[in-house]
Amino acid sequence: MNLYKDTHLFGLVMNMVQDLEMNKLSSNDVKELKLLRNECLDKKLIKKNLFIIMTGVIQTECGNGNITDFIREGEVLFVQPIRNDTQQEWLPEYKAITSCKIIQVSKEFFLNFSSIKPSYMELILQMTANKLMYVMNDSRKYDLSVEERFDFSLAELGHCLGEQVEDNSFVLPRYINKNKIASFSKTSRKYTAQRLQLLEKRGDINAVGNNILISSIGF
Amino acid sequence: MNLYKDTHLFGLVMNMVQDLEMNKLSSNDVKELKLLRNECLDKKLIKKNLFIIMTGVIQTECGNGNITDFIREGEVLFVQPIRNDTQQEWLPEYKAITSCKIIQVSKEFFLNFSSIKPSYMELILQMTANKLMYVMNDSRKYDLSVEERFDFSLAELGHCLGEQVEDNSFVLPRYINKNKIASFSKTSRKYTAQRLQLLEKRGDINAVGNNILISSIGF
Secondary structure, three states: OOOOOOHHHHHHHHHHHHHHHHHOOOOOOEEEEEEOOOOEOOHHHHHHEEEEEEEOEEEEEOOOOOEEEEEEOOOEEOOOOEEOOOOOEEOOEEEEOOOEEEEEEEHHHHHHHHOOOHHHHHHHHHHHHHHHHHHHHHHHHHHOOHHHHHHHHHHHHHHHHOEEEEOOEEEOOOOOOHHHHHHHHOOOHHHHHHHHHHHHHOOOEEEEOOEEEEOOOOO | OOOOOOHHHHHHHHHHHHHHHHOOOOOOOEEEEEEOOOOEOOHHHHHHEEEEEEEOEEEEEOOOOOEEEEEEOOOEEOOOOEEOOOOOEEOOEEEEOOOEEEEEEEHHHHHHHHOOOHHHHHHHHHHHHHHHHHHHHHHHHHHOOHHHHHHHHHHHHHHHHOEEEEOOEEEOOOOOOHHHHHHHHOOOHHHHHHHHHHHHHOOOEEEEOOEEEEOOOOO
16 A cells, blocks of 8 residues: 655656647547446456546455555556466456546557657556555565554554544544455454454544544554 | 466567667666575665566565565566655565576666667566566465465465476475465464475375475465
């Protein structure tokens, strides 16, 4: 999960989108896509296009609702299926968990256009390499104890998707419910409920209406 | 972990390396690097270069010996540090677990050269996106039971690093010892030893000298 919004990269991406939009050869080369909450990105579309998330949050599911990552505003999705163990084409499921506005750019058009503007491909490469590093950073949690893994995941969720209210305090958005916390932290729903209760008793988190305020949990 | 060797991509990478080598402007632009067993890739080098693994195997460690991936012949490493939770630059540790021969290409030279040959950057982008997908595919295991996760990881290790002896049988190389299996499968060394014993009793694996033959474990 990308812990920081890279506003510099996002600025470059916005300029690129504008340029691609102005130079598109057909309406399919660059277009806006809207996803409703709980709608998945079409796998056929994923193969042929790259995506820039303008607003909203998408969760990456690897097998049967198993949440492994979140993608949000300013991030780029450039992926292609691999052959996995069953020898079949495999891709994660990319599911909108809020309504999303996405710019869809045809890979073919993009790769052609990048031959004139190689800096665009460099940008997508840089953002893809960043995502890989953030996924690696997140995987540190699998070597931790259950408590540590839970707290690490909760801190990540707050840091990445929460609204910052103080220096190290974040309010989790409502769409990050207990099920999502359990799936992302690889703990059970029962454990999640118990741990949240304990953290609240200790004053590390607080319920603010239906939201969770995370005030003193580190990674 | 990349389950398949993509010989087509490797061919393209080999041609690229030759071309870059022929057109380098200084000896630092493209050079051969050797790593001894247990030697780590220098982080300063990682920031300034991309790497193509010619022979050998590198393990990716995310925090304190926690193995999350393996990189082998034909793969490319294009990464850069991210800021993580401690606000510091973070990169995994890339540690050779066999002696390795690697081609090191200066990122600056590569990005400049790619403005003439954009297909090279496309190739690195494609390989980086592939790696991200394989890491995602591997993360399916974190949603499994301990037994399933262990077997999934063992099958991956066999498939990726083993020598194929029959259709679905693989001999694990010796450098994949019990410690590495435990770390990669996120189980304890004790559990690993017990599970291997049980699998052997069931006839799913066999000890062949000091090597493990995996004969009937699926993902």
